[in-house]
Every structure is written in C-alpha cells, then in structure tokens.
Amino acid sequence: MKNIIININKVFDHRIRLGIMSILVVNEYADFKTLKELLGVTDGNLASHTKALEKATYIKVEKSFIGRKPNTKYSATKIGRIDFKKHVEAIEKLLKQ
Amino acid sequence: MKNIIININKVFDHRIRLGIMSILVVNEYADFKTLKELLGVTDGNLASHTKALEKATYIKVEKSFIGRKPNTKYSATKIGRIDFKKHVEAIEKLLKQ
DNA sequence: ATCATATACTTTGAATTTCAAAGTACTTTA
DNA sequence: TAAAGTACTTTGAAATTCAAAGTATATGAT
Numbered sequence: 001m002k003n004i005i006i007n008i009n010k011v012f013d014h015r016i017r018l019g020i021m022s023i024l025v026v027n028e029y030a031d032f033k034t035l036k037e038l039l040g041v042t043d044g045n046l047a048s049h050t051k052a053l054e055k056a057t058y059i060k061v062e063k064s065f066i067g068r069k070p071n072t073k074y075s076a077t078k079i080g081r082i083d084f085k086k087h088v089e090a091i092e093k094l095l096k097q
Numbered sequence: 098m099k100n101i102i103i104n105i106n107k108v109f110d111h112r113i114r115l116g117i118m119s120i121l122v123v124n125e126y127a128d129f130k131t132l133k134e135l136l137g138v139t140d141g142n143l144a145s146h147t148k149a150l151e152k153a154t155y156i157k158v159e160k161s162f163i164g165r166k167p168n169t170k171y172s173a174t175k176i177g178r179i180d181f182k183k184h185v186e187a188i189e190k191l192l193k194q
Numbered sequence: 195a196t197c198a199t200a201t202a203c204t205t206t207g208a209a210t211t212t213c214a215a216a217g218t219a220c221t222t223t224a
Numbered sequence: 225t226a227a228a229g230t231a232c233t234t235t236g237a238a239a240t241t242c243a244a245a246g247t248a249t250a251t252g253a254t
Contacts, residue, residue, distance in 0.1 A: 003137035004119070008112040014241085015105040022101070022191050032203065040100035043203065045242050052240090069250070070202055088192055094119050095185055111212085129232065140232065142213050149211090160232095165221070167231055 004097065007090035009083055011056045016041055016049045021084045024059060024076040032072045050074060058083065101194065104187035106180055108153045113138060113146045118181045121156060121173040129169045147171060155180065 012018055019039045023030050030038075036046050053059040058080030062073045076084070109115055116136045120127050127135075133143050150156040155177030159170045173181070 005116040013112045019102040
C-alpha cells in the first residue's frame with residue numbers, strides 16, 4: 001500500500017519554517033526584523049527555525065552592518081527552492097486526493 | 098504588519114496529522130490498520146497523533162469487535178472538518194501569496 | 195553627559211512533542 | 225499447545241519548540 005505522506009519534507013513541516021520559505025521564494029532577501037514581523041514570532045524562536053533551515057542548506061545567511069547596526073539577511077538557496085517546490089507539490093497532492 | 102501564519106492551526110501542523118485528516122475528510126471512516134498502512138508510521142506514533150486529534154475534538158474514536166478481534170474506527174467530527182478546511186485555506190493562501 | 199529605552203540579534207535550558215520499543219491481550223496457524 | 229500474528233496501548237528517551245534572559249550597540253530624554 002502506498003505511503004501518502006512520504007514526499008512531505010520534515011524540514012519544511014512546521015508552520016514557521018513554511019512561512020519563512022514562502023517569504024524567501026518570492027523575495028530575493030528578507031532580514032531578521034522583516035521575518036519576525038511577518039511571522040509574528042519571538043526572536044529566539046525565529047533564530048531556531050532559521051538555524052534549522054540553514055543547517056539543511058535551504059537558506060543562506062549574510063551578516064553585515066547597515067550604518068553601525070548589525071543586519072542579518074536570509075535568502076533561499078537553489079536546493080532550498082527545488083526541495084520546497086517538491087514539498088508544496090506533495091502537500092497539494094495529499095490535500096486533493 | 099500582518100501575520101502570515103496566524104491562521105495555520107497548530108493541531109494540523111504536522112505531516113502525520115495532516116495525513117490522518119486528509120484521509121478522514123474523504124472517507125467516512127478509517128481504522129487503525131488502514132491509517133497505519135496509508136501513512137507508513139509505527140503503532141505508537143499513530144496512537145499519539147490520533148490521541149492529539151481526539152483531544153482537540155477533531156476526530157471521533159469508536160471501538161468495537163469485528164468477529165472476535167478489536168477494531169478501532171476513526172472519523173472526522175463536524176468541527177474537525179470545518180477547522181481542517183480553514184487550515185487548508187490558510188496554507189493555500191500562504192503558498193500563493 | 196548619563197540614564198533609560200530601543201534595536202538586533204544570540205544563548206540557554208525548560209517545556210512540550212515526537213517517536214519507537216516494549217508490553218498487553220487476545221487470535222490464528224501449525 | 226506452541227509459535228507467530230493482530231490490534232492496539234504504555235512508556236519514556238530523544239528531539240524539537242519556544243521564550244526568557246543575555247550581549248552589544250544605538251537613540252532619545254533629562
């Protein structure tokens with residue numbers, strides 16, 4: 001018998017990480033503050049989820065200074081975009097079976 | 098600024114529970130064995146997730162005997178169907194923003 | 195000038211969740 | 225009647241989630 005959830009990617013299987021990726025596939029970059037506001041999450045929580053996506057090489061992190069303030073920019077990697085697309089397709093398939 | 102993940106339901110935000118609900122909204126009933134095979138999960142894991150959905154009153158559990166064997170049937174409740182639909186709409190909205 | 199508050203994160207670890215191994219209670223097959 | 229299978233439940237270790245507190249610097253008020 002076939003496994004209907006096998007193509008769902010565990011890394012993306014959380015609302016916050018799904019939200020982060022949704023933002024990063026349509027925007028070239030997003031910084032910490034923007035993600036935090038769009039998602040409505042606490043600092044520590046956002047940091048954990050971006051770290052998980054970074055560990056999976058699905059997002060890239062660039063740190064710089066804007067004026068004298070630190071700024072962290074996140075962007076989706078090539079493989080991040082590919083695997084996210086597959087994940088979205090798996091969810092859509094599951095939901096309309 | 099608007100929170101783009103606020104309408105995602107935490108109870109459904111896991112691939113196994115999403116899978117269980119997907120099955121139960123299109124089938125009037127599914128038993129433990131069927132869910133286990135369709136989802137490819139271990140017994141204990143499935144029991145935890147059905148329990149979480151039951152606690153949220155999103156599924157109903159009916160225990161009986163088929164012949165002399167125990168059988169557990171799961172079905173989606175009215176509120177389960179309503180909230181699942183909302184959840185699916187929230188995901189779809191998030192993904193195509 | 196200095197004190198308080200704000201910005202932009204990071205670190206930490208408690209709380210919760212996930213998961214599978216082992217257990218229970220039969221039934222079926224040899 | 226012994227061994228293996230079915231249908232779950234219980235248990236608790238492991239992993240994950242989350243927010244409080246910490247670090248470092250900037251900005252605004254007195």
